[in-house]
Amino acid sequence: MHILYIILIGFVAGLIARFLAPGPYNPSGFIMTVVLGIIGAFVATWLGQTIGWYRLDQGAGLIGATIGAVIVLFIWHVIKRNTDSVGPEGGRRWL
Numbered sequence: 256m257h258i259l260y261i262i263l264i265g266f267v268a269g270l271i272a273r274f275l276a277p278g279p280y281n282p283s284g285f286i287m288t289v290v291l292g293i294i295g296a297f298v299a300t301w302l303g304q305t306i307g308w309y310r311l312d313q314g315a316g317l318i319g320a321t322i323g324a325v326i327v328l329f330i331w332h333v334i335k336r337n338t339d340s341v342g343p344e345g346g347r348r349w350l
Contacts, residue, residue: 264317265292272324280335281328295324 266285269292273281282291299315299322309315315323 261293261296262289264320265289265296268292268295268317268320268324271321272328275321276325276328276332278332280332282331291327292320292324295322295327296320297323298326299323
């Protein structure tokens with residue numbers, strides 16, 4: 256039952272993050288949205304525990320997972336934008 260809860264929270268957090276940070280490079284599909292939310296929850300939990308907001312036995316909730324997913328989406332956009340602007344010769348393409 257715990258894994259279903261994680262998938263549900265990950266899906267909702269991923270949907271909210273994709274809504275808050277739209278872009279042409281957003282991952283699409285149910286599985287990628289769930290993965291985005293779950294990775295966001297891990298990022299939020301790690302940051303929260305590092306800063307001291309959560310104890311070691313606590314995890315991020317829906318809001319934390321959503322914020323983590325937005326952070327992951329931002330990093331995803333930066334990586335995709337940089338890899339798409341490289342031409343076939345390895346140099347930058349100027350649009």
